[in-house]
Amino acid sequence: MTRDPLPSLTALRAFEATARLGSASAAADSLHLTHGAISRQIKALESELGTPLFTRHGRRLVLSAEGQAFADRCTQAFDIISAARRTLERTREGAPLVLTCTGSLLARWLIPRLPRLNSELPELRLHWVSDERESAAAEQDIDAHLVFTEPNPANTHQRILATERIGPVIAPQLAAQLGLAAGSASHSVLNQPLLHTLSRPQAWPQWARLYGIDEKELQLGQGFEHLYYLLEAAEAGLGIAIAPQLLVEDAIESGRLIAPWGFAATDARLTLISREDLGATAQRQLNELGNWLEAMLALPLPSRR
Amino acid sequence: MTRDPLPSLTALRAFEATARLGSASAAADSLHLTHGAISRQIKALESELGTPLFTRHGRRLVLSAEGQAFADRCTQAFDIISAARRTLERTREGAPLVLTCTGSLLARWLIPRLPRLNSELPELRLHWVSDERESAAAEQDIDAHLVFTEPNPANTHQRILATERIGPVIAPQLAAQLGLAAGSASHSVLNQPLLHTLSRPQAWPQWARLYGIDEKELQLGQGFEHLYYLLEAAEAGLGIAIAPQLLVEDAIESGRLIAPWGFAATDARLTLISREDLGATAQRQLNELGNWLEAMLALPLPSRR
DNA sequence: AGCCATATGTGAGAAAAACTCACATACAGA
DNA sequence: TCTGTATGTGAGTTTTTCTCACATATGGCT
Numbered sequence: 100m101t102r103d104p105l106p107s108l109t110a111l112r113a114f115e116a117t118a119r120l121g122s123a124s125a126a127a128d129s130l131h132l133t134h135g136a137i138s139r140q141i142k143a144l145e146s147e148l149g150t151p152l153f154t155r156h157g158r159r160l161v162l163s164a165e166g167q168a169f170a171d172r173c174t175q176a177f178d179i180i181s182a183a184r185r186t187l188e189r190t191r192e193g194a195p196l197v198l199t200c201t202g203s204l205l206a207r208w209l210i211p212r213l214p215r216l217n218s219e220l221p222e223l224r225l226h227w228v229s230d231e232r233e234s235a236a237a238e239q240d241i242d243a244h245l246v247f248t249e250p251n252p253a254n255t256h257q258r259i260l261a262t263e264r265i266g267p268v269i270a271p272q273l274a275a276q277l278g279l280a281a282g283s284a285s286h287s288v289l290n291q292p293l294l295h296t297l298s299r300p301q302a303w304p305q306w307a308r309l310y311g312i313d314e315k316e317l318q319l320g321q322g323f324e325h326l327y328y329l330l331e332a333a334e335a336g337l338g339i340a341i342a343p344q345l346l347v348e349d350a351i352e353s354g355r356l357i358a359p360w361g362f363a364a365t366d367a368r369l370t371l372i373s374r375e376d377l378g379a380t381a382q383r384q385l386n387e388l389g390n391w392l393e394a395m396l397a398l399p400l401p402s403r404r
Numbered sequence: 405m406t407r408d409p410l411p412s413l414t415a416l417r418a419f420e421a422t423a424r425l426g427s428a429s430a431a432a433d434s435l436h437l438t439h440g441a442i443s444r445q446i447k448a449l450e451s452e453l454g455t456p457l458f459t460r461h462g463r464r465l466v467l468s469a470e471g472q473a474f475a476d477r478c479t480q481a482f483d484i485i486s487a488a489r490r491t492l493e494r495t496r497e498g499a500p501l502v503l504t505c506t507g508s509l510l511a512r513w514l515i516p517r518l519p520r521l522n523s524e525l526p527e528l529r530l531h532w533v534s535d536e537r538e539s540a541a542a543e544q545d546i547d548a549h550l551v552f553t554e555p556n557p558a559n560t561h562q563r564i565l566a567t568e569r570i571g572p573v574i575a576p577q578l579a580a581q582l583g584l585a586a587g588s589a590s591h592s593v594l595n596q597p598l599l600h601t602l603s604r605p606q607a608w609p610q611w612a613r614l615y616g617i618d619e620k621e622l623q624l625g626q627g628f629e630h631l632y633y634l635l636e637a638a639e640a641g642l643g644i645a646i647a648p649q650l651l652v653e654d655a656i657e658s659g660r661l662i663a664p665w666g667f668a669a670t671d672a673r674l675t676l677i678s679r680e681d682l683g684a685t686a687q688r689q690l691n692e693l694g695n696w697l698e699a700m701l702a703l704p705l706p707s708r709r
Numbered sequence: 710a711g712c713c714a715t716a717t718g719t720g721a722g723a724a725a726a727a728c729t730c731a732c733a734t735a736c737a738g739a
Numbered sequence: 740t741c742t743g744t745a746t747g748t749g750a751g752t753t754t755t756t757c758t759c760a761c762a763t764a765t766g767g768c769t
Binding site for chain 1: 406407410416425434435473474483484488492495496683
């Protein structure tokens with residue numbers, strides 16, 4: 100039940116940092132100490148353990164074989180402590196749920212609805228972080244990831260919220276200028292330069308297939324890094340963009356964009372993917388958020404805001 | 405490459421001991437501190453981590469769920485450090501090779517030969533510990549175990565040194581009294597009370613089988629806990645004992661015992677079983693010892709001493 | 710209910726540990 | 740040989756940790 104007395108843990112920390120970083124000076128910087136402090140701690144540790152851990156070659160500290168093995172174990176132990184601390188901070192009472200999604204989803208759909216979310220679920224403490232990657236759920240410190248993706252049936256830590264629907268959008272001024280009437284089903288889109296994103300080059304071809312249009316006839320125009328810029332460009336009248344309905348519904352509602360050809364469902368789903376080791380509190384919060392999002396997405400369009 | 409700053413490790417040690425032992429007072433005893441010191445450290449840690457780890461129920465400290473998870477990780481980390489320290493102490497330069505064998509083997513064969521061993525291999529630092537169990541090789545802090553056992557072909561960390569040979573031995577005075585001539589092959593052993601050990605009850609039946617004697621005819625007399633006492637009893641003339649040749653060769657040489665019926669090989673071998681994670685130095689030392697033992701055991705009997 | 714044994718919390722000051730500074734030492738490479 | 744970089748150390752300071760003594764809380768026992 101009882102354990103052998105541990106060596107001085109302060110000394111151990113200095114030793115481990117030195118071993119890991121390869122020099123006492125680097126360890127001193129890393130621990131915000133002077134090299135003298137490190138040097139003393141290492142000496143003290145060697146004396147306490149009764150064996151040298153480094154061999155001194157002039158101004159160079161080289162780990163002995165046993166010292167290396169010992170240092171590796173210490174690193175392992177400290178990594179465990181460090182990870183435990185992070186977990187504790189993530190799971191502690193009152194800690195916010197940390198969520199990621201792409202900047203465009205955050206800016207164009209979530210942020211406009213946060214006031215309503217806050218008023219309907221005032222207890223829910225959330226922290227949104229934008230992350231353009233498709234899979235950031237397992238990331239350090241991220242509790243869950245909201246993303247359009249094709250669901251993985253094997254993943255039990257995901258919640259499917261809505262079907263992705265994509266469609267071309269255009270500023271009304273540009274539509275008028277081009278002679279496109281809202282609601283027109285014409286294929287005139289083919290004659291226009293199509294704005295697109297570099298992060299999702301398959302969007303236009305995908306849409307074309309859904310509408311039975313030969314994708315080779317598409318004339319791709321300017322590309323943008325992210326959907327967010329693409330939609331700004333569309334609103335500014337730079338051309339025809341393609342986007343998930345969710346991200347343009349506000350713009351359409353307010354008349355900044357129109358979607359003359361409507362939207363078509365894709366195989367992707369708006370999915371909430373959570374890490375597997377969520378604490379009980381976080382899991383509860385996440386469920387509440389999922390419920391709210393699901394309810395919100397089920398509302399008829401005009402009242403979604 | 406760099407790591408998050410660790411929490412105060414002194415505080416962590418106090419917390420972990422408290423969590424593990426279930427009380428601050430117990431932790432204080434365990435760490436040779438006062439309960440006040442523990443109490444302060446825990447408070448400091450909770451303040452540093454920004455979350456309570458215990459819920460206070462009057463005079464009782466109860467871990468919160470997150471605190472429990474955190475404590476478990478800390479215990480794991482400290483266990484690693486503790487184990488690493490033990491390993492370091494075992495493998496450090498100049499550390500003796502720690503060996504075990506039974507008390508009888510140690511007293512009746514090894515100790516009489518240690519002077520010769522020390523003079524022939526003066527560099528070899530050994531520490532012999534008696535242990536009556538058959539398998540002590542994986543034991544904490546034990547490098548190797550010297551034992552009569554039936555070898556396990558799958559074990560690569562064993563070295564077979566000699567075949568076990570067992571036979572009945574008797575004090576010459578008693579032999580004379582009973583009318584037994586040395587070298588006699590008679591079955592008169594059957595009429596005598598046979599001294600035996602409780603730790604190895606199969607020795608006499610085994611021998612009887614080797615000589616084609618019906619083991620039911622054996623009349624077991626007084627039993628002793630260990631071979632060591634058995635042999636003392638035999639030398640004192642209490643009856644006929646059975647023992648490995650190795651353990652009585654000195655006594656036979658000096659005339660304290662005789663072996664009228666000789667010795668017969670069994671399936672057991674004198675085997676040096678080592679732990680699997682020996683350091684390079686220890687492995688080298690063990691090889692030297694094994695070589696020496698093997699050479700010694702290969703010598704003709706009179707010069708083995 | 711009252712009391713006692715047990716366990717934790719805390720203020721003040723003592724003790725110990727850890728740290729810094731400044732200088733010393735040691736080497737590698739220009 | 741000189742210079743830049745890295746570790747070692749004596750002396751003194753700062754910070755942390757600990758103890759003591761007392762306070763507080765409570766669970767079980769009579």
